[in-house]
Amino acid sequence: MIQEPFVCGDSQIHRLDPRFRIVVVAAYAFVVALSDRFSVLFLGLAFSFVLIGISRLPLFEVAKRLLLVNGFVLFLWFVVPVTFPGTPLFHLGPLTATGEGLLVSARITIKSNAILLTFIAMIATSRIATLGAALARMRVPEKIVLLLLMSYRYIFVMETEYHRLARSATVRGFRPSTSIHTYRTYAYLIGMLFVRAQARAERVYMAMLCRGFSGKFHSLQEFSFSRKDGFWAGCTTIALLGLGVLEWMD
């Protein structure tokens, strides 16, 4: 099942203006992604740890997410050091690991995890409905916001629908294996999911029209940029400028 373990909570970060959070995460992600000096990267990582600390999220859940997402990074650790040209550091059978390759892998690992942690602390702590309303206030095109909110709304419905189809296949004795029969069954399941999605879309749209839908979702959520948000904005701007200066000085 799709879960959102970070939404519940009542930390300082949970109460910040979501528009501000989106802007900060985007700015932070670009600064860290484009930095190359290890001093900047470690400070960036420290910044994200501080945010996770303030957000008081369940650390076990955070660690679980990190593990899941680090698969590709792990793959890079196996491949990049032995394919990157540079000064040889040590030999593993026929392969030679280079210092440059190891540095590249280390840099990517820090960047990737630092951005992820900040993202979890600042964005995953917000409901999608809130994010959608915030994006609409930030002048993201109406249609995108509508698409985002409605997709999110129906993900859970479609998931239930899929599980119902999968369960009825199981009841009829379907056991997945590596065979054409398995692939055909999955393809038909997915096809049926689309057919039902299409039928549901017709009904939903009719119902929306009956209720006066005219192409816009009106959110009753009010956002206010409070004094506390101002304080946070000041601190994070200084921190990000600091990182930027450190990276691009001389």
Add this chain to the structure above:
Amino acid sequence: MHISEGILSGPVLVSGIALAAAGTAIGLRKLDVDRIPRAAILSAAFFVASLVHVPIGASSVHLILNGIVGLILGWGAFPVILVALALQAVLFQFGGITTLGVNTVIMAFPAVVSYYVFGPLVRRRPEIALPAAFACGAASVFLGALLVGLALTLTEKNFLKVSAMVAAAHIPVMIIEGIITAFCVAFLKKVQPEILPGNEIDRA
């Protein structure tokens, strides 16, 4: 199929964002407001379908389905995939913010290509439609893997071998996507042909 944060260089990230923005703008222009609920619910269905793990030998792969997204939605694939990736980032932290543009292009560009290349073939009789649907599923994954390789190689030319390995790792996925897409198209042709391109009911 996505690239995580912190790997790509600035110019690659920025060109990804520019291309994704252009594609999304075209997609949104083609998607009238009264088609948005349909696109959104289909997008939810794709989101769920792409979480399905299909067994292959002792392991399993998850489906990508960008070929069939393209067949069903055409240019609408750009905004729909953008939104799906944004949701994946928020819900599972897959992908990310800086790479949202690049990842959208990696998946949506092959979708649009397959709409134009395979769309007309898929509505023909089954002897032509089913091989075309297989090719559509396989080629969309292949093109996506090529774009991943291109993004990595443009970032750092020494990533060439990594890119080659990424592409090689996608070969089994390509075959499975092809089989699933072919069966799925065969199913849709029987059950609800108007969902496939060229058969849309005119909504005057």
